[in-house]
Amino acid sequence: MVFVNNILVETETKEKYNKIIEEILRRLEENDLYIKPEKCVWKVRKIGFLEVITGPDGIEIKKEKIDRVLSWPKPRM
DSSP states (O other), X not given: OOOOOOOOOOOSSHHHXXXXXXXXXXXXXXXXXXXXXXXXXXXXXOEEETTEEEETTEEEEOHHHHHHHHTSOOOOO
């Protein structure tokens, strides 16, 4: 049994994206590996991965994490 948690695809154009996705799905099927469509996210510009958000502008920290740090009590001397 094999479990693959994430396959991320980044391309410059939608056409390249579609071509790569077709190739990935073909190779998975050739090797008796399948995806659960309900767990997939397709054609998004930003996605949360490894506790950060990655997208066309680079890597961002999730806003919730920043808010948690900003809400820490100030140290007293």
